[in-house]
Amino acid sequence: xxxxxxxxxxxxxxxxxxxxxxxxxxxxxxxxxxxxxxxxxxxxxxxxxxxxxxxxxxxxxxxxxxxxxxxxxxxxxxxxxxxxxxxxxxxxxxxxxxxxxxxxxxxxxxxxxxxxxxxxxxxxxxxxxxxxxxxxxxxxxxxxxxxxxxxxxxxxxxxxxxxxxxxxxxxxxxxxxxxxxxxxxxxxxxxxxxxxxxxxxxxxxxxxxxxxxxxxxxxxxxxxxxxxxxxxxxxxxxxxxxxxxxxxxxxxxxxxxxxxxxxxxxxxxxxxxxxxxxxxxxxxxxxxxxxxxxxxxxxxxxxxxxxxxxxxxxxxxxxxxxxxxxxxxxxxxxxxxxxxxxxxxxxxxxxxxxxxxxxxxxxxxxxxxxxxxxxxxxxxxxxxxxxxxxxxxxxxxxxxxxxxxxxxxxxxxxxxxxxxxxxxxxxxxxxxxxxxxxxxxxxxxxxxxxxxxxxxxxxxxxxxxxxxxxxxxxxxxxxxxxxxxxxxxxxxxxxxxxxxxxxxxxxxxxxxxxxxxxxxxxxxxxxxxxxxxxxxxxxxxxxxxxxxxxxxxxxxxxxxxxxxxxxxxxxxxxxxxxxxxxxxxxxxxxxxxxxxxxxxxxxxxxxxxxxxxxxxxxxxxxxxxxxxxxxxxxxxxxxxxxxxxxxxxxxxxxxxxxxxxxxxxxxxxxxxxxxxxxxxxxxxxxxxxxxxxxxxxxxxxxxxxxxxxxxxxxxxxxxxxxxxxxxxxxxxxxxxxxxxxxxxxxxxxxxxxxxxxxxxxxxxxxxxxxxxxxxxxxxxxxxxxxxxxxxxxxxxxxxxxxxxxxxxxxxxxxxxxxxxx
Amino acid sequence: xxxxxxxxxxxxxxxxxxxxxxxxxxxxxxxxxxxxxxxxxxxxxxxxxxxxxxxxxxxxxxxxxxxxxxxxxxxxxxxxxxxxxxxxxxxxxxxxxxxxxxxxxxxxxxx
Numbered sequence: 068x069x070x071x072x073x074x075x076x077x078x079x080x081x082x083x084x085x086x087x088x089x090x091x092x093x094x095x096x097x098x099x100x101x102x103x104x105x106x107x108x109x110x111x112x113x114x115x116x117x118x119x120x121x122x123x124x125x126x127x128x129x130x131x132x133x134x135x136x137x138x139x140x141x142x143x144x145x146x147x148x149x150x151x152x153x154x155x156x157x158x159x160x161x162x163x164x165x166x167x168x169x170x171x172x173x174x175x176x177x178x179x180x181x182x183x184x185x186x187x188x189x190x191x192x193x194x195x196x197x198x199x200x201x202x203x204x205x206x207x208x209x210x211x212x213x214x215x216x217x218x219x220x221x222x223x224x225x226x227x228x229x230x231x232x233x234x235x236x237x238x239x240x241x242x243x244x245x246x247x248x249x250x251x252x253x254x255x256x257x258x259x260x261x262x263x264x265x266x267x268x269x270x271x272x273x274x275x276x277x278x279x280x281x282x283x284x285x286x287x288x289x290x291x292x293x294x295x296x297x298x299x300x301x302x303x304x305x306x307x308x309x310x311x312x313x314x315x316x317x318x319x320x321x322x323x324x325x326x327x328x329x330x331x332x333x334x335x336x337x338x339x340x341x342x343x344x345x346x347x348x349x350x351x352x353x354x355x356x357x358x359x360x361x362x363x364x365x366x367x368x369x370x371x372x373x374x375x376x377x378x379x380x381x382x383x384x385x386x387x388x389x390x391x392x393x394x395x396x397x398x399x400x401x402x403x404x405x406x407x408x409x410x411x412x413x414x415x416x417x418x419x420x421x422x423x424x425x426x427x428x429x430x431x432x433x434x435x436x437x438x439x440x441x442x443x444x445x446x447x448x449x450x451x452x453x454x455x456x457x458x459x460x461x462x463x464x465x466x467x468x469x470x471x472x473x474x475x476x477x478x479x480x481x482x483x484x485x486x487x488x489x490x491x492x493x494x495x496x497x498x499x500x501x502x503x504x505x506x507x508x509x510x511x512x513x514x515x516x517x518x519x520x521x522x523x524x525x526x527x528x529x530x531x532x533x534x535x536x537x538x539x540x541x542x543x544x545x546x547x548x549x550x551x552x553x554x555x556x557x558x559x560x561x562x563x564x565x566x567x568x569x570x571x572x573x574x575x576x577x578x579x580x581x582x583x584x585x586x587x588x589x590x591x592x593x594x595x596x597x598x599x600x601x602x603x604x605x606x607x608x609x610x611x612x613x614x615x616x617x618x619x620x621x622x623x624x625x626x627x628x629x630x631x632x633x634x635x636x637x638x639x640x641x642x643x644x645x646x647x648x649x650x651x652x653x654x655x656x657x658x659x660x661x662x663x664x665x666x667x668x669x670x671x672x673x674x675x676x677x678x679x680x681x682x683x684x685x686x687x688x689x690x691x692x693x694x695x696x697x698x699x700x701x702x703x704x705x706x707x708x709x710x711x712x713x714x715x716x717x718x719x720x721x722x723x724x725x726x727x728x729x730x731x732x733x734x735x736x737x738x739x740x741x742x743x744x745x746x747x748x749x750x751x752x753x754x755x756x757x758x759x760x761x762x763x764x765x766x767x768x769x770x771x772x773x774x775x776x777x778x779x780x781x782x783x784x785x786x787x788x789x790x791x792x793x794x795x796x797x798x799x800x801x802x803x804x805x806x807x808x809x810x811x812x813x814x815x816x817x818x819x820x821x822x823x824x825x826x827x828x829x830x831x832x833x834x835x836x837x838x839x840x841x842x843x844x845x846x847x848x849x850x851x852x853x854x855x856x857x858x859x860x861x862x863x864x865x866x867x868x869x870x871x872x873x874x875x876x877x878x879x880x881x882x883x884x885x886x887x888x
Numbered sequence: 889x890x891x892x893x894x895x896x897x898x899x900x901x902x903x904x905x906x907x908x909x910x911x912x913x914x915x916x917x918x919x920x921x922x923x924x925x926x927x928x929x930x931x932x933x934x935x936x937x938x939x940x941x942x943x944x945x946x947x948x949x950x951x952x953x954x955x956x957x958x959x960x961x962x963x964x965x966x967x968x969x970x971x972x973x974x975x976x977x978x979x980x981x982x983x984x985x986x987x988x989x990x991x992x993x994x995x996x997x998x999x
Contacts, residue, residue, distance in 0.1 A: 082912035147925065545974075566934070590950065590951060591926065591951065592908065592925075592949075592950040592951055593950055594927050594948075594950045594951075594953075594962075595948040595950060595955030595960065595962070596946070598948055598950065599948070616949070616950070618906065618907075618908040618909055619948065621948070621957065622946040622947070622957040623944070623957075625903060625946075626946075630938070630946060630957055630958070632958065634943050638926075781956070873904075874911075875904070875906065877910050879913065879914065880899065880900050880911050880912065880913045880922070881900075882913065882914060883897045883898060883899055883913070883992075884897075884898075885895060885897045885994060886915075886916060886992050887897065887913065887914070887916065887920065887992065888916050888917050888994055888995050
């Protein structure tokens with residue numbers, strides 16, 4: 068502590084524990100940590116959290132812990148006295164005291180009011196019914212999440228930024244959502260008519276319905292809300308009504324205290340109110356006739372206010388142009404400055420209907436004064452920078468609508484750190500410039516994105532500039548950019564594979580329709596990308612319960628044979644561990660000859676493939692092979708393929724273990740199993756590795772002391788050697804670890820990811836932790852694997868050859884009486 | 889110019905085709921694939937993808953579209969056109985469903 072702790076410190080009381088107030092305190096602590104004894108009162112029972120991120124919590128993308136800005140430890144660490152759930156109810160300017168609801172009275176030397184804003188409540192009947200809420204704080208989000216779990220239909224009143232984020236979040240949580248909006252187009256304060264209509268079209272495609280030009284007359288219901296009625300007679304049923312038509316400054320306390328209040332609490336350029344000892348920041352205040360609702364100007368206010376609280380007297384607050392971005396997954400909207408041209412101004416507009424993209428620049432003289440972007444918003448920050456700096460763009464004005472890259476003569480260049488000005492803004496939410504990020508990285512020796520985020524606050528709010536922050540970090544350190552983008556399942560949805568898999572389990576979704584409904588799919592049947600993925604995820608999550616949908620499988624898995632380029636099929640029976648016998652060989656020879664298969668080939672997986680079989684002959688071929696004891700080799704599937712082996716110590720002078728028998732046992736345990744992508748194994752009898760274990764999904768290399776287990780190898784497209792998982796002593800352990808690894812991969816990999824990218828993504832240490840270090844978890848994984856196998860080890864060929872499964876699949880329709888052309 | 893007339897030929901029952909699947913029928917100008925969508929609408933196209941002649945009947949049906957099993961081209965069943973960015977067209981044939989029976993319009997050269 069500094070020596071000032073020996074003196075009696077001045078007291079700063081902060082009314083409001085939200086983003087504006089705490090940001091000011093944070094800035095103040097940076098300037099002069101010992102100056103004040105700080106006391107904070109907050110109406111909500113929580114610590115300070117990121118209110119902008121509430122829509123992400125509602126949409127299920129973040130949880131409450133993720134959005135905490137200042138933990139209780141932070142308050143304690145800085146000796147801040149925090150009263151949560153206890154709003155200030157009176158300020159006595161003359162006595163310099165505040166009194167809270169619970170009766171606490173505290174004196175102050177300086178007072179900071181940061182009471183924020185409150186939702187505008189329209190004068191309509193029925194708003195006091197259960198099932199009606201605003202979208203302002205965590206309590207509202209709780210109400211909405213709870214309603215989504217128990218009810219079906221939601222109406223959101225208000226088609227602005229907040230209303231649409233609420234609607235999307237509720238849709239993501241599985242509700243049927245309708246939005247009522249007073250104006251003809253959505254978000255009319257931030258978007259022009261064209262972009263507003265594109266937005267409505269895209270949201271309609273995502274299953275949200277709209278009542279535009281809709282004035283809500285009343286909310287209906289007796290014990291709970293049942294719907295709404297519009298003035299023009301339209302009605303919509305609802306189990307939840309969210310009112311999000313706007314906010315107004317929370318000024319009641321200041322007004323009662325006698326401070327000058329207009330629309331907001333009136334503040335000067337130094338953020339002081341009509342009483343020189345009282346300051347106000349954030350949405351509650353009014354500066355030069357304007358109130359604010361976005362985060363960037365509030366951060367500016369915090370900085371200026373902290374400067375004055377710390378005794379500075381020079382900084383002044385100036386309102387800046389602001390930019391808006393909508394936080395709805397997969398819908399990119401950006402606007403800044405003026406939305407439309409006035410007198411002596413022009414608009415440049417680019418439409419790309421096919422891509423659903425739109426961009427507009429509003430020009431005055433040689434300067435950009437506004438932009439509206441829809442679809443591709445990557446140039447938003449660049450345009451915003453030109454707007455804020457009033458840059459003369461005369462030279463490039465004919466090309467600039469095409470984006471920054473087009474003005475630099477050619478294709479989009481790789482990120483060039485030096486080309487970006489130090490004062491170019493990177494994070495619009497937190498007002499962080501490139502220069503600040505670079506100097507912080509260098510000064511604090513930061514090496515990870517998370518560190519940069521927490522030190523500079525860049526990308527810490529809405530997160531939309533995270534890619535740029537990563538690029539700046541990488542360029543500053545001189546390394547490659549780490550690619551953070553988590554892939555979505557397909558274009559039918561904004562959900563990631565992980566989100567879908569988690570929801571299937573947590574929300575007990577057991578059919579594809581249930582998943583598509585609950586997760587807000589934009590298509591009824593899905594598409595050729597998501598259907599096989601969902602089919603696999605459900606099959607993996609609910610063994611024995613989910614019925615495999617053959618119509619959601621690629622042709623090879625549906626007909627249990629590989630389609631060849633001429634439309635014929637290949638048939639590959641299983642040869643356990645690469646071994647066969649005279650009876651099997653005779654049967655293969657017989658069917659190949661009988662059904663005119665032109666080729667038999669030894670495959671890379673140590674077995675024989677019969678090529679050129681006609682689809683309608685498949686059941687008969689399988690029946691004859693089945694009589695000789697041959698079963699499907701699943702050579703066509705995202706499934707266990709083969710277990711390649713060498714001859715081992717039975718025959719080989721170097722062999723240390725019986726690799727062939729172990730390979731057969733592994734294959735007997737795992738055959739029939741469906742996996743995110745194909746799964747290949749091998750067992751080599753010695754480190755010479757003749758079975759190529761080191762490029763398999765799971766490879767075993769026998770050594771004198773036991774068995775080395777290797778995982779995540781791949782001999783295809785991108786060659787990758789295995790990582791060593793561990794060494795085990797017995798064959799029984801090999802089987803146990805193999806089952807556990809396969810199940811971990813089944814449960815966690817994205818559909819169509821081989822083990823190689825999966826292992827690279829999670830890291831071998833993670834897999835060791837789950838399988839080697841955690842015996843209980845390993846055994847649980849093994850148990851789940853073996854349980855699933857009890858449903859999967861039916862030979863699909865036998866079912867189709869002799870039990871009539873999918874008979875329609877293999878028969879052509881009978882020819883009609885009249886010959887068709 | 890040759891004149892053609894349309895003969896409606898009875899093909900099969902609607903229920904002979906599973907929803908979201910297709911079946912094929914031989915024809916002089918090449919196999920015809922008959923698709924049944926989840927909304928029970930029915931479409932008939934030559935069973936070959938404009939790209940590499942893949943059997944469309946083996947593809948995954950979704951909405952009013954089918955994805956070719958060979959290289960994933962998506963064909964719009966209503967128009968026979970490949971969905972952008974791909975470009976190509978598979979001939980469509982007239983088809984109708986009446987009382988649960990599927991009829992195909994057979995072009996017959998007349999006179």
